[in-house]
Amino acid sequence: MFPEYIIILIGLNHKTAPVEIREKLSFKTSLSHPLEKLKSQIPSFKEAFFLSTCNRVEFCFILERFKKEEFLRDFSSFLEKESSFKWKELKPHLYFLENEEAVKHLFEVACGLDSLVIGEPQILGQVKDAYKDALKYRTSGLVLNRLLHRCFFVAKRVRTETGIGGGAVSISYAAYELAKKILGSLKNKTVLLVGAGEMAELAFMHFISGGANKVLIANRTLSKAVELAEKFKGEAYSLEELPNVLIKADIVISSTGAPSFVITKDMVASILKARRFKPLFIIDIAVPRDVEPEVNKLENVFLYDIDDLKEVVEENLKERQKEAFRAKIIIEEEVLKFQKWLKELDYHPTVRALSEKAERLRQKELSKTLKKLKNLSEEEKEAIEILTKSLVQKMLYFPINFIKKSYHEEGRYAVSLIRQIYNLDETEEDTTEIEESVEKKKILSKKENKKENSKKMIIQ
Known part of the structure; x- marks a missing residue:
């Protein structure tokens, strides 16, 4: 991940805190949502997510690394104000996780591995509802959007590939x-x-x-x-x-x-x-x-x-515990994939990915064109090759220059914008699907033009 940004997760659950502490931090009786309060009281974070259930209360933040100490001071004051507990009383019950540990924890929560009953499915719905709140209060951005969507994907994968949700456990x-x-x-x-x-x-x-x-x-x-x-x-x-x-x-x-x-x-x-x-x-x-x-x-x-x-129930719980080991292997794999995605938000990999994608598209379209123009000489083919390379390089100059100039000001958000515009995170299947869609549109467009021409001839 960018050295200047960190993912930090702060929370407590049924393992770390009694119900009298959890209920004071649940915000269930509060008139305004905690994300709304955080936005107005703590300006030092970039993104935020809040999850509250009967067994856990968790906050996940994206913030600039150099603001970490300032943020923790502000956040401790915020919790003291909202819970009526002193920070010294609360801190022993809280867990603080950063970066890959925070990602791994969120994946485990979404899969039901951190629940009172292993593999219970209700928690995934609660995570989805909490994500909707983050979208509603505009506290979820590039990283949390991706992270939470991966949570949903990992939970689905664990349910499909393991038997962790099988058997009655109530x-x-x-x-x-x-x-x-x-x-x-x-x-x-x-x-x-x-x-x-x-x-x-x-x-x-x-x-x-x-x-x-x-x-x-x-x-x-x-x-x-x-x-x-x-x-x-x-x-x-x-x-x-x-x-x-x-x-x-x-x-x-x-x-x-x-x-x-x-x-x-x-x-x-x-x-x-x-x-x-x-x-x-x-x-x-x-x-x-x-x-x-x-x-x-x-x-x-x-x-x-x-x-x-x-x-x-007890027999089924034993079976779920066996399946939990398989689920953890899947989660480890998905954490590595998420870390890879974060690293690719850096400026150099994005420039390289953009150039490589443009070159692949150039070669593919050039090949199609040359097949249709069979009577070209070698000199003419070389001239078209030079022309297409020159056009691609000139078109790439603007997004690459934008990344380089804005990188230190906007960081990963500038990089993310380019990656989204040019679909740099698409899979091979996505690419094939897009290309097939473009080809279908071309065919439909040709058919429509033929129909229009036929209509004009009939009218004439």
Whole structure:
């Protein structure tokens, strides 16, 4: 990277700070966005990105190296003001990462490797939302734009090339996965929620997203059942109606907090005939248990309690940890690629890349032209060669001169502008695609000219 600029990441997470510190720095209750505040209070950074979730708060900055000390002083004052903590209290909980370490960390965050649950996918959506905020408040520029887009690319690559996102790693999702294995498709299935615990509601949402089309809610407090039924467009019942409601259900999720069994063996046995012995899948995630264990002995009734689900979760977590090693290899490779891109923003590689691209295009177009002009003498071919070289050199003089003159004033931004205008970061596939597009436009243009000429002849 340019010696005068650095990437610096400052943050804390569930590993380094307790929730009482994280929540004070989350900015969730603030009327204005932290990026907006940073712009008005700290003028010493070039670009900034802010990420806040229940498990982490992170700032990533691009700044001039010689302003680093000044920036850290201003930033420490900013955090003290916003959190009501003294810098001495905050600093032990913060991590400070620079350049490739900061890049590697962002990649790991986007891939879910730094999450409380390894490989969880929600964090990528949160990173994307944070990037939208940086665009909205105009704090993301050349480097952060590229860096965050690479984050999204790396996360997609890790998901595609490893099994880090596989398997259920939450109790609610494990319940959903088990139901799918036993019942097959969840389409046109009826889900019954007994009780209104948070974990049960989460499992409930997984089933609905998986295709379950009918929702039943039975609760001791009928008003709560009605409230949830309205939320999920379902039907509300009291616990006294449970035997009749069980007849309608394919999947039961129970979480009542009752001191004794809510669903007994006798209750389920009494409704099997009315159900025509259709499979009944019961997930008991209550502690103490809601469902009598003997229920599992009934024909076509499948009962799982929270311990069964925990075993599934722990096994899947072990598998994800193995896949995390493969993900880290991919991340190391992508960090090197990003460093290479940063180095290529220097002035000499850009001038060389521009000259080489212009020469490739010159040779390609000259070759096409000479094939059409078959009767040219060697002297005429040489004259055209000299002419095209001269034209290219004169056209390149202006962008190269612009880079040299503005390099010390604008640094990588001048270089970046030239690289974007001339597509110097394109791949071979990009080049082929562009050239094919140009050729198609030429063909279409010729066809349109022929049509116009034909119209004119007809009119005449």
